[in-house]
Amino acid sequence: MSNDDDEVQQPPVLKASVNDVRHFASLLRGVNFVNRATVTIAKTGFVVIVEEARTLLGTAYIFANTFDEYTYHSETPPAPQNSQDSDGDEDDNSAFEIPLNTLIECLNIFGTAGSSGSGAGAGNATSKYKKWKRPGEDSEPEGDDDDRGWRSSNGGSGARGIDQYFGNTEKGTGMRMSYAGSGFPLTLLIAEDAAGPTTTCEITTYEAEPHLQLPFESDQTVLKIILKSSWLRDALSELDPSCDKLTIIGNPPPPIVNGKQRQQPRAPPMLRIQAAGTFGSTEMDYPNDRDVLETFECTRHVSFSYRFGHISRTLRALQSSAKTSLRIDDEGLLSLQFLMPSPKSKTEGGADAFIEFRCLALDDELV
Amino acid sequence: MRFRASIENLQKKCIIKFSEDVMCIICNSEANEGGIQVWSQIKVDSLFTSYRIQSNASNIITMALSSEALLATLKSASTLLQLAKKNDQAVLSFEISGMTRQGRKVRVAHDVRIEVMKPADVANLKEPMCPEPDVHIILPPLQKIRPIVERLRPMSDFLAVRANSNGRLQLSIRTDTVNVDTEWKNCKNPNKDPEPDLPDPDELFSVLVSTKSFFKFLNSHVVSTTTIACICQNHCMILYVYVGDLADAGGVLTFYIPGQLIDE
Numbered sequence: 001m002s003n004d005d006d007e008v009q010q011p012p013v014l015k016a017s018v019n020d021v022r023h024f025a026s027l028l029r030g031v032n033f034v035n036r037a038t039v040t041i042a043k044t045g046f047v048v049i050v051e052e053a054r055t056l057l058g059t060a061y062i063f064a065n066t067f068d069e070y071t072y073h074s075e076t077p078p079a080p081q082n083s084q085d086s087d088g089d090e091d092d093n094s095a096f097e098i099p100l101n102t103l104i105e106c107l108n109i110f111g112t113a114g115s116s117g118s119g120a121g122a123g124n125a126t127s128k129y130k131k132w133k134r135p136g137e138d139s140e141p142e143g144d145d146d147d148r149g150w151r152s153s154n155g156g157s158g159a160r161g162i163d164q165y166f167g168n169t170e171k172g173t174g175m176r177m178s179y180a181g182s183g184f185p186l187t188l189l190i191a192e193d194a195a196g197p198t199t200t201c202e203i204t205t206y207e208a209e210p211h212l213q214l215p216f217e218s219d220q221t222v223l224k225i226i227l228k229s230s231w232l233r234d235a236l237s238e239l240d241p242s243c244d245k246l247t248i249i250g251n252p253p254p255p256i257v258n259g260k261q262r263q264q265p266r267a268p269p270m271l272r273i274q275a276a277g278t279f280g281s282t283e284m285d286y287p288n289d290r291d292v293l294e295t296f297e298c299t300r301h302v303s304f305s306y307r308f309g310h311i312s313r314t315l316r317a318l319q320s321s322a323k324t325s326l327r328i329d330d331e332g333l334l335s336l337q338f339l340m341p342s343p344k345s346k347t348e349g350g351a352d353a354f355i356e357f358r359c360l361a362l363d364d365e366l367v
Numbered sequence: 368m369r370f371r372a373s374i375e376n377l378q379k380k381c382i383i384k385f386s387e388d389v390m391c392i393i394c395n396s397e398a399n400e401g402g403i404q405v406w407s408q409i410k411v412d413s414l415f416t417s418y419r420i421q422s423n424a425s426n427i428i429t430m431a432l433s434s435e436a437l438l439a440t441l442k443s444a445s446t447l448l449q450l451a452k453k454n455d456q457a458v459l460s461f462e463i464s465g466m467t468r469q470g471r472k473v474r475v476a477h478d479v480r481i482e483v484m485k486p487a488d489v490a491n492l493k494e495p496m497c498p499e500p501d502v503h504i505i506l507p508p509l510q511k512i513r514p515i516v517e518r519l520r521p522m523s524d525f526l527a528v529r530a531n532s533n534g535r536l537q538l539s540i541r542t543d544t545v546n547v548d549t550e551w552k553n554c555k556n557p558n559k560d561p562e563p564d565l566p567d568p569d570e571l572f573s574v575l576v577s578t579k580s581f582f583k584f585l586n587s588h589v590v591s592t593t594t595i596a597c598i599c600q601n602h603c604m605i606l607y608v609y610v611g612d613l614a615d616a617g618g619v620l621t622f623y624i625p626g627q628l629i630d631e
């Protein structure tokens with residue numbers, strides 16, 4: 001078969017595997033606000049890019065050591081060393097487009113990739129009619145005979161976290177991924193355990209179209225903040241979804257005099273997040289506290305607005321992240337980088353992945 | 368009354384046939400997409416503690432009713448059911464004794480309208496004709512299959528089910544976007560008479576069914592202890608869901624799922 005010949009001459013572009021598919025699936029979910037994603041595979045790792053409305057760019061950087069096994073072979077034969085281009089290696093990658101929803105659904109084929117709230121699905125619709133208690137029976141509803149009863153009775157957003165612990169914690173679902181090259185599908189082999197079923201998925205890949213580029217000028221940064229994701233998450237979740245505009249305002253920190261930062265009365269807050277919508281507006285001020293704003297750099301007064309709908313796309317990634325870096329350049333381009341901690345400890349070689357969102361500012365705010 | 372969950376939402380109308388020792392529930396309204404049919408036979412001993420039936424038609428009473436109405440009453444802790452005539456209308460009357468939260472006894476009566484079927488119509492009720500199946504296989508636990516088919520359902524309208532006599536079962540979908548194959552390698556095949564000229568046991572027999580119909584069948588996971596799937600290559604699939612012990616045969620729900628033919 002010609003396939004075998006190809007294998008001998010050209011090894012697959014990518015062969016990667018994970019013992020537990022949950023972390024990988026949650027990274028993909030973080031950027032799954034659009035179905036079509038561009039995937040770029042290189043020696044260093046797996047990058048997933050999505051864009052929306054030519055304004056918002058989401059990128060998930062999944063480094064090679066997030067996987068338990070990762071082997072990359074370049075598709076193109078090695079080019080002769082270019083004296084000018086010493087980092088030709090970095091440009092060497094394979095890119096394709098893939099339906100991201102399908103990829104995530106396939107990873108979750110056994111229902112073990114930890115998606116939020118889908119466990120409580122079809123189950124048993126017992127709440128529709130009230131059950132009469134038989135005399136002598138205790139008040140517990142008739143238990144389901146499988147674990148999913150746990151999930152359906154645990155409904156509500158608070159249970160999502162609990163699900164993680166009561167769901168499939170003994171063994172993760174393993175996944176092996178391979179990509180033979182352009183024109184070939186992305187093949188996934190998923191298995192729960194040796195005794196159980198195995199699933200093979202072949203997902204059609206398409207030619208990668210050039211995607212939106214939003215280069216961030218690091219030397220033009222006017223605002224740079226590093227804070228714990230939980231603070232930003234709490235703030236954004238408080239906002240009413242009917243808001244349409246989100247404004248980020250930064251003010252330089254008060255000057256340090258005699259080794260101490262003088263607290264000026266009624267000084268403008270270092271960081272203020274303002275949201276405005278049809279129902280009113282909200283203002284959230286962040287204190288000048290190292291515990292909250294771990295790093296804060298601001299050269300001048302900064303104020304840029306963004307469409308709230310775009311910012312809320314970042315919430316899913318924000319939920320699972322530990323730290324956030326927020327940067328704005330002088331053109332108002334916002335860069336949010338979320339650190340996604342790896343379940344593997346550093347000693348096991350696990351690298352943290354990160355997801356970055358870049359969003360263009362609304363024009364009318366540029367003064 | 369757990370078997371009701373498996374018939375739940377299957378069809379709008381169903382037929383119940385009460386006889387002296389068995390109760391049959393039949394769902395065969397053709398209006399259903401994918402054409403799944405359910406024929407089940409349950410021993411009355413496993414359902415009712417006391418049972419009395421009397422009719423001119425050799426103690427068999429067949430009735431048609433709306434399954435939604437029946438389910439609504441069965442969701443309560445029902446205890447007594449009887450066939451009655453209220454206001455010139457035949458009804459199946461359910462009397463439920465329960466307790467309110469305060470501990471007071473309460474009795475609720477539900478009346479489900481039924482249509483007692485004429486003997487001529489009853490004679491027309493026939494199980495679908497099927498050829499001898501090509502392969503018999505015992506399915507893995509239905510609650511394990513269910514989440515997988517739930518994921519496959521939005522991806523494709525058709526699902527291919529394949530099995531062989533060596534314990535291999537495959538569920539596959541083929542679409543433009545994705546191909547998915549899920550395989551179990553260690554299923555059991557029920558004992559058959561060993562035939563010397565048995566065709567290759569590794570040969571896979573397949574049938575293409577509507578994913579929605581198969582998923583509806585999987586809802587009977589709440590009652591099944593053992594399920595045997597029989598595949599007639601490219602024709603249909605018959606599934607015997609045993610309620611209770613296999614040997615005891617407290618009841619069997621028989622699902623007929625027709626095969627789909629699509630032009631390649």
